[in-house]
Amino acid sequence: MNTIEQFNQYVMPSYGRYDLVMESGTGEAAMSEDGKRYIDFGSGIGTNSLGYCSEEWVDAVCGQARRLQHTSNYYYTKVQADFAKALCETAGYTNMFFGNSGAEANECAIKIARKYSFDKYGKGRHNIITLVNSFHGRTLCTLSATGQDVFHNYFFPFVEGFVNVEANNIDDLRAKLDDTVCAVMFEYIQGEGGVMPLEQGFVDEIFKLCAEKDVLTIADEVQTGVGRTGKFLAGDSFGRKADLTTLAKGLAGGIPIGVCLAGEKCSRVLTAGTHGSTFGGNPICCAGGMAVLNKVNSEGFLDEVAAKGNYIREKLLKCGEVNSVSGMGLMIGIELKTKKAGDVVKAALDKGLLLLTAKTKVRLLPPLTISYEEIDEGLEILTGILNG
Numbered sequence: 051m052n053t054i055e056q057f058n059q060y061v062m063p064s065y066g067r068y069d070l071v072m073e074s075g076t077g078e079a080a081m082s083e084d085g086k087r088y089i090d091f092g093s094g095i096g097t098n099s100l101g102y103c104s105e106e107w108v109d110a111v112c113g114q115a116r117r118l119q120h121t122s123n124y125y126y127t128k129v130q131a132d133f134a135k136a137l138c139e140t141a142g143y144t145n146m147f148f149g150n151s152g153a154e155a156n157e158c159a160i161k162i163a164r165k166y167s168f169d170k171y172g173k174g175r176h177n178i179i180t181l182v183n184s185f186h187g188r189t190l191c192t193l194s195a196t197g198q199d200v201f202h203n204y205f206f207p208f209v210e211g212f213v214n215v216e217a218n219n220i221d222d223l224r225a226k227l228d229d230t231v232c233a234v235m236f237e238y239i240q241g242e243g244g245v246m247p248l249e250q251g252f253v254d255e256i257f258k259l260c261a262e263k264d265v266l267t268i269a270d271e272v273q274t275g276v277g278r279t280g281k282f283l284a285g286d287s288f289g290r291k292a293d294l295t296t297l298a299k300g301l302a303g304g305i306p307i308g309v310c311l312a313g314e315k316c317s318r319v320l321t322a323g324t325h326g327s328t329f330g331g332n333p334i335c336c337a338g339g340m341a342v343l344n345k346v347n348s349e350g351f352l353d354e355v356a357a358k359g360n361y362i363r364e365k366l367l368k369c370g371e372v373n374s375v376s377g378m379g380l381m382i383g384i385e386l387k388t389k390k391a392g393d394v395v396k397a398a399l400d401k402g403l404l405l406l407t408a409k410t411k412v413r414l415l416p417p418l419t420i421s422y423e424e425i426d427e428g429l430e431i432l433t434g435i436l437n438g
């Protein structure tokens with residue numbers, strides 16, 4: 051039995067997968083079991099932020115695995131304390147909660163928002179506004195939060211208390227932000243929703259109305275955070291800091307982590323016994339996260355991410371098949387004129403380039419460390435397919 055047959059016999063078929071077995075990777079390229087090299091413009095959906103197996107990341111992770119792999123959250127470890135300090139200082143937040151995924155980070159933010167409101171105002175103020183076309187995760191609660199009907203099947207009953215507002219529709223926001231609402235949750239750039247940035251005016255209105263009504267802002271930066279957009283947080287580009295920000299995907303360079311960052315206002319909502327996670331704050335993941343932060347915080351790194359993003363955008367816009375390019379930094383959505391995104395991804399796979407889709411667009415989330423050489427190599431394949 052080959053790897054694919056064996057896998058499919060023993061693993062539930064909940065994903066549509068390509069017929070490709072990955073074996074190893076170095077830098078910006080992955081190698082398949084049959085020895086073919088792939089330039090990676092997807093980085094494991096934005097998780098391998100430093101590319102494959104970069105030396106500093108491997109040293110940090112392996113060093114920690116040899117020292118101490120896990121304790122439990124009954125004890126303290128220095129690597130967690132160091133990582134938490136570095137992350138809070140980098141992101142500009144007071145404190146944080148450790149989980150293992152984006153969905154868990156969002157669950158934490160939702161729990162904090164509801165408890166903040168309950169502690170202060172009592173019952174009846176539990177609703178959370180989320181946006182149409184958003185994506186917040188696959189657990190029952192975060193699916194309920196997700197503003198896309200395609201996700202609201204089979205698993206009834208869903209978690210109550212989510213109200214959807216159309217992105218960039220200020221009237222809709224004003225109409226629904228009543229005294230039953232404790233938080234507004236949003237992605238600055240909707241990732242799974244098709245790399246769709248919010249408009250500055252809409253973001254400003256969210257923060258204005260929320261400040262007036264003591265309603266919390268929750269920025270889901272699971273995809274946009276940790277340098278992806280050319281700033282540490284996408285909120286930095288909008289000149290805004292949400293009360294709660296969630297991070298996950300790229301935070302530990304490709305190993306499981308998810309955090310919920312809190313500003314001063316929400317920093318003492320969770321008290322002993324109100325939330326937890328066995329693996330949350332795993333020391334190996336914290337060590338990986340520290341390697342990512344060291345890199346992202348190094349002199350000029352984020353400017354380079356922005357510059358590489360602009361370079362890719364300019365090249366793509368010269369391609370006749372490209373209708374528009376959305377996103378910021380190295381989070382890029384490509385709207386095509388005639389070709390189907392799924393067909394482009396398949397054709398690219400044949401030619402040794404890994405791409406993603408987001409709705410009808412081709413989506414690029416290359417490693418933040420990608421070199422211009424590899425960008426050119428990947429773009430040559432991509433534009434060749436688009437022009438073909």
Ligand SMILES: *Cc1c(COP(=O)(O)O)cnc(C)c1O
Binds near residue numbers: 156270
């Ligand atoms: C990927 C993603 C999530 C879910 O993260 P998981 O780690 O898969 O649970 C949540 N929100 C956004 C914006 C995401 O892109």
